[in-house]
Amino acid sequence: MNKHKPQHELQHKQAFDEPLWWGLFSAGGVCFAVLLPAVILFIAVLLPLGLLPANALNYERASALLFSVPGFLFVGAVICLPLFHAAHRLRHGLFDISVGSDALNKKLMYGGAALLSVFALGLVIAGMLS
Amino acid sequence: MDKSSSHRLLPLKRNWWLKHRFFKLYMLREATVLPLVFFILCLLAGMVALLQGAESWQGWVDFMGSPIVLVLNLLALAASLFHAATFFxxxxxxxxxxxxxxxxxxxxxxxxxxxxxxxxxxxxxxxxxxx
Structure with a gap:
């Protein structure tokens, strides 16, 4: 648990934020496992191969589906939470192969996930307003 | 762990995980997020395209159909199923x-x-x- 902290720091500082990262990691892991197989299959495989009905995800239908309240929740479950899951695994993976410093990796990974999440949710809101 | 015992531990080498099948599988599972991140970046590009208009959206669908993107996303599909198998x-x-x-x-x-x-x-x- 405390493997990322140098020994001298351990005695003085408690990692109050770690439960948050592990919670987001777990929630993102559930989304990655349960939702992403179907999402990738339909959006990244069947759609570009032309195997969906022509009007299934044309511009009008895709806009109507995404720029809505369900679309907002979809983005949270398919983009934001999996991003925090990925950030957590990348941070620990970098630690495992001794790349960079964990203090910096942590800021970069979770910060990147947070920025992209805000960007994604902002795009949905922009689409709902336009 | 007291300080004297931590000083006796040697730091791990970068390739420690290559020495055992269990650790290789562990690192493979950690790596499932790489194609996942690629797919998510594709999705974000698609959302920007959708916001820009019908022509951009069709351009994005064509981009998703290019062979290299399709292969990477098939890899993401396989990674999501492997992740699911280990997570469940x-x-x-x-x-x-x-x-x-x-x-x-x-x-x-x-x-x-x-x-x-x-x-x-x-x-x-x-x-x-x-x-």
Whole structure:
């Protein structure tokens, strides 16, 4: 648990934020496992191969589906939470192969996930307003 | 751990995980997020394209159909299924379920989660698969 902290720091500082990262990691892991197989299959495989009905995800239908309240929740479950899951695994993976410093990796990974999440949710809101 | 014992531990080499099958599988599972991140970046590009208009959206669909992108996303699909296979077996260990005093067998919990994957796929088929 405390493997990322140098020994001298351990005695003085408690990692109050770690439960948050592990919670987001777990929630993102559930989304990655349960939702992403179907999402990738339909959006990244069947759609570009032309195997969906022509009007299934044309511009009008895709806009109507995404720029809505369900679309907002979809983005949270398919983009934001999996991003925090990925950030957590990348941070620990970098630690495992001794790349960079964990203090910096942590800021970069979770910060990147947070920025992209805000960007994604902002795009949905922009689409709902336009 | 006291300080004297931590000083005796040598730092791990970067390739420590290559020495055992279990650790290689562990690192492979960590790596499943790489194609996932690629797919998510593709999705974000698609959302920007959708916001820009019909022409951009069609351009994005064509981009998703280019061979290299398609292959990377097929890799993401495989990674999501591998991740699911490793993630679902953890559930009964982290949170064993008991119904009416009897503990639910691990296989039932794992099967229930795979049923969830199938249910989501059926939902997508209902939403997008019909002409």
């Amino acid at each position: 077996v953890l559930f009964p260990r982290v949170m064993p379920l008991r119904i009416a005093g009897h503990s639910l067998p691990d296989q039932a919990i794992v099967a229930g989660q795979w049923a969830g994957v199938v249910a989501v796929a059926l939902l997508f088929f209902w939403l997008l698969g019909r002409a």
